[in-house]
Amino acid sequence: MEPGKRLPGKIAIVTGGASGIGAETARTFALHGASVVLCDMQDDLGAGVAQEIVDAGGAAEYRTLDVTKEDQWIALVADVERKYGKIDILGNIAGISGRPANMTVQASGVMTGTGLAEQTLENWNRIMEVNSTGVFLGTKSVIPAMQRARGGSIINISSICGIVGSFANAAYHASKGAVRIFSKSAALQYAKDQIRVNSVHPGFVDTPMARPGLLGNESGKARMDATPLGRFGKPSDIALGCLYLASDDAAWVTGSELVIDGGMTAN
Ligand code: NAI
Numbered sequence: 001m002e003p004g005k006r007l008p009g010k011i012a013i014v015t016g017g018a019s020g021i022g023a024e025t026a027r028t029f030a031l032h033g034a035s036v037v038l039c040d041m042q043d044d045l046g047a048g049v050a051q052e053i054v055d056a057g058g059a060a061e062y063r064t065l066d067v068t069k070e071d072q073w074i075a076l077v078a079d080v081e082r083k084y085g086k087i088d089i090l091g092n093i094a095g096i097s098g099r100p101a102n103m104t105v106q107a108s109g110v111m112t113g114t115g116l117a118e119q120t121l122e123n124w125n126r127i128m129e130v131n132s133t134g135v136f137l138g139t140k141s142v143i144p145a146m147q148r149a150r151g152g153s154i155i156n157i158s159s160i161c162g163i164v165g166s167f168a169n170a171a172y173h174a175s176k177g178a179v180r181i182f183s184k185s186a187a188l189q190y191a192k193d194q195i196r197v198n199s200v201h202p203g204f205v206d207t208p209m210a211r212p213g214l215l216g217n218e219s220g221k222a223r224m225d226a227t228p229l230g231r232f233g234k235p236s237d238i239a240l241g242c243l244y245l246a247s248d249d250a251a252w253v254t255g256s257e258l259v260i261d262g263g264m265t266a267n
Contacts, residue, residue, distance in 0.1 A: 008033035011084040013076070015039045015067050015138060016094030018046035020207030021073070021157065025091050025242045026050075030058030034089065037231055039065035067094045067134030069193050073141035074119040086149040090142045091248045092156045092179075097209050098127035100124050100265045116170055124171040131175035139158060143195060151194030155245045156183045157238075158199040160261050180257060182203035187255030197252035198245045203261025205233035228263030 012029045016022030017038025023045075027039040030053045038060060040046040046062040053060035065072050081087055134193075135156050146152030160174030161169075170224055178198050187197040204214055204223045214220040214232055224232065241260045244250055 004031040006243055006249065007089070008211050010034040010088040010246070010254070011037075011086055012091065012246065013037045013039065013078065013080060013087060013138075013142065013144035014091040014093060015065060015134070016157075018042040018049060020209060021202065021205060021235045021238045022091070022093035023049045025093060026060060027053055027058075028236070028239040028243050029089070029091075030060050030244065031056075032247070034246075035059040035084060037061055037063055037076075037084075039063045039067075039076065040094065041066055045249070057178040057246070067092075067138060068129045070137050070141070073137050077141045077145055081145045081148075087142055087218055088149060088152050090138055090146075090154045091242055091246070092138045092154065093242075094130065094134055095209070096127060096130045096167070097156060098130075099169060099212070099236040116191040119169075119171060127171040127175050128167075128178070131172070135179050136182060139182075139197065141165070143190060143193075144188075146195045147193045152196070153246045154183075154186065155194065155195045155242050156197065156199045158183070160201050160203050160256070160259065160265050161200055162199070162264055163257070163259070183257075184255045191254055196245070196250065198250075198253060198255065199257045199260065200238060200245070201243055201257055201259045201265075202238045203227060203233055203259075203264045205235060205238060207235060224266055227261070228266065231262065233260065233262060 007029055012034045014026045015024055017026045018040035026036045030036045038050055038074055043064055050060040050062040065076055139154055156179050158179040159176040161173045162180040183197050183199040238260055241258050
């Protein structure tokens with residue numbers, strides 16, 4: 001093993017790899033010696049991240065994937081296993097906030113217009129489909145390949161919203177709570193195959209998804225005030241947690257939840 005590299009020879013699939021936390025996790029895995037297949041629906045951005053990794057001397061390629069489509073997962077996993085011989089790591093990172101257009105932020109930082117009475121069934125279903133069903137489909141699809149590889153690590157991105165509630169967007173909380181407990185059940189079912197499944201729970205991280213609620217408004221101020229370490233997260237703060245869970249350093253870690261939130265939920 002090259003000194004300091006945590007993932008030499010590993011094959012990783014990372015969803016949501018075109019942007020934010022997923023892109024940074026793809027870069028980090030590649031920096032640590034993994035061959036990374038990063039997937040997303042933003043093709044130009046995703047291809048750009050893969051090219052950037054290759055230019056820096058890493059191994060990466062971009063594939064289009066809608067995480068809500070089972071046939072696309074089946075084709076992806078078959079292709080990756082055929083090409084690379086195995087799959088060691090899956091990072092289920094793709095997600096949406098599903099923030100409704102009618103959301104407003106009061107001076108107190110409390111959000112309105114996202115109450116349950118106003119949430120549409122269509123909005124609820126879409127958030128659940130991407131954030132929860134997408135994680136189920138990814139996990140389901142890679143398990144046979146990981147059984148053939150005699151082990152693997154699946155990292156499911158939940159959120160602090162999967163642990164605590166808030167005034168806003170109950171569907172997002174529900175979708176992330178589902179990821180948390182789904183991960184524990186999957187961990188128990190496949191521990192016998194040395195397939196580890198863990199959830200990661202970021203606090204407020206400055207990414208294209210979160211930025212509208214973080215910068216230049218009352219909501220952002222309230223969230224900063226609620227973050228004991230005094231800054232918003234960077235994608236690398238989360239990517240390094242994913243790196244730990246992906247690596248053999250976490251060989252005895254499964255069914256756990258890694259909270260990376262600047263101390264927010266310690267309150
Ligand atoms: P982002 O918006 O920068 O990245 C999300 C990526 O997922 C985008 O590239 C998007 O195209 C992709 N995506 C969305 N739907 C997809 C689908 N159906 N199929 C394939 N790809 C799809 O957002 P960010 O912040 O990097 O989010 C990554 C994950 O982290 C999400 O699951 C999010 O819920 C979670 N998270 C983010 C937090 C934050 O403060 N940024 C806090 C807690 C959790």
